[in-house]
Amino acid sequence: MRQLPPAVVRQALLRPSLVRAVQRLSAALGRAGSALQPPQARFLQLTGGVAPIMLMRAVVQTRLVEPLAQGPLTAEAIAGRLGLHADTVHRVLRGLAVYGLARLDRSGRFSLTSTGRLLLDDHQHTMAGWIRYMTSPMVIEGWSRLPESLHDGLPAFNAATGTTIWEHLAQHPDEEEGFARTMRELTLMAAPLIVAAYPWPEEGTVCDVGGGVGSMLAEVLRARPKLSGVLVDQAGPLAGAGEYLASRGVEARVTAVEGDLFKGFSAAADVYLLKDVLHDWDDDQCAQILRTVRAAAPSGARLLVLEWLQEPNRAEFPVSISDIMMLAQTEGRQRSAAEFAALAAGAGFAPGRVIDTGAYGIVELVAV
Numbered sequence: 001m002r003q004l005p006p007a008v009v010r011q012a013l014l015r016p017s018l019v020r021a022v023q024r025l026s027a028a029l030g031r032a033g034s035a036l037q038p039p040q041a042r043f044l045q046l047t048g049g050v051a052p053i054m055l056m057r058a059v060v061q062t063r064l065v066e067p068l069a070q071g072p073l074t075a076e077a078i079a080g081r082l083g084l085h086a087d088t089v090h091r092v093l094r095g096l097a098v099y100g101l102a103r104l105d106r107s108g109r110f111s112l113t114s115t116g117r118l119l120l121d122d123h124q125h126t127m128a129g130w131i132r133y134m135t136s137p138m139v140i141e142g143w144s145r146l147p148e149s150l151h152d153g154l155p156a157f158n159a160a161t162g163t164t165i166w167e168h169l170a171q172h173p174d175e176e177e178g179f180a181r182t183m184r185e186l187t188l189m190a191a192p193l194i195v196a197a198y199p200w201p202e203e204g205t206v207c208d209v210g211g212g213v214g215s216m217l218a219e220v221l222r223a224r225p226k227l228s229g230v231l232v233d234q235a236g237p238l239a240g241a242g243e244y245l246a247s248r249g250v251e252a253r254v255t256a257v258e259g260d261l262f263k264g265f266s267a268a269a270d271v272y273l274l275k276d277v278l279h280d281w282d283d284d285q286c287a288q289i290l291r292t293v294r295a296a297a298p299s300g301a302r303l304l305v306l307e308w309l310q311e312p313n314r315a316e317f318p319v320s321i322s323d324i325m326m327l328a329q330t331e332g333r334q335r336s337a338a339e340f341a342a343l344a345a346g347a348g349f350a351p352g353r354v355i356d357t358g359a360y361g362i363v364e365l366v367a368v
């Protein structure tokens with residue numbers, strides 16, 4: 001049978017309805033598989049959740065699978081190259097194989113599966129930064145305080161540490177860089193769908209507010225060669241932006257503006273983006289951020305809120321888990337399109353289109 005050309009496959013995979021269908025089928029198959037297990041066995045599996053993520057942490061922290069990039073090796077060979085303990089390398093990689101990220105053959109050689117290849121630091125779609133972040137003390141701290149949050153509703157990280165994650169990151173540049181990398185990895189995953197789903201103008205300016213190093217902005221600019229960009233964020237993330245934007249070939253078209261979501265910034269644009277920004281903040285803070293953007297925006301400009309959308313009574317992966325992540329890490333939550341429109345109305349925005357990209361939602365708001 002002839003294979004479809006990769007460009008055709010890529011195009012098909014950008015269809016939101018197909019992405020949604022695949023997600024729902026996968027969730028249904030997962031539920032069907034769970035239903036086949038006795039409840040205790042299912043709990044054993046669920047409570048073992050710490051195992052895969054901590055195995056992955058051990059792997060990315062030691063760059064354990066980098067030697068497998070070229071092909072299968074024994075644990076002894078890997079340990080020899082990396083100066084590690086051979087028997088432990090075998091046991092950790094065997095554990096990784098249980099989760100389908102590596103393979104172990106009968107002669108004791110390990111290889112990476114196609115999913116496991118995303119553990120490689122220099123893979124195009126690497127998840128190494130995400131794994132480092134999800135297992136960092138900063139994240140674990142927030143998650144471990146969830147029982148108390150149920151009593152007082154306070155954001156877990158803030159209550160546990162007496163600081164916000166933004167203050168924490170500003171004081172820990174290494175972690176700030178790791179966080180920026182994590183966001184970049186997540187954004188690059190969703191960017192093709194977001195870019196394909198929205199009718200971006202051919203010319204004018206797009207301003208990414210709280211845009212990190214500019215990973216979303218860069219993909220929009222790559223798709224529209226005549227557009228210019230403005231990147232607004234704090235000094236830390238902006239410090240890494242120049243190098244990143246240059247690596248995507250759009251540096252010359254972007255102006256970086258140090259600004260504050262609450263105090264204001266100056267950047268006139270046709271389209272503003274807030275990607276995964278509002279979900280970090282409570283309703284009052286979101287209203288203030290929306291007023292800040294409105295103060296910068298000319299009338300008629302569009303603001304696109306790019307987030308996973310959470311309907312209040314719908315349990316769905318990944319959005320409902322991301323919502324708990326926001327509780328553990330920030331003062332925020334995931335919201336529905338209607339909730340965003342209500343918050344934005346008080347800040348001087350009228351509701352526009354709501355587009356389901358299959359992963360992220362695009363909630364369009366028009367400055368009135």
Ligand SMILES: C[S@@+](CC[C@H](N)C(=O)[O-])C[C@H]1O[C@@H](n2cnc3c(N)ncnc32)[C@H](O)[C@@H]1O
Pocket residue numbers: 166183184187209210211212213215216232233234237259260261262274275276277280
């Ligand atoms: C969750 S990240 C999203 C980054 C980017 N939009 C993305 O999706 O890849 C939130 C961003 O908001 C920025 N941020 C947090 N507090 C801010 C503030 N007070 N003023 C400006 N930016 C802020 C952070 O530096 C970070 O880049």
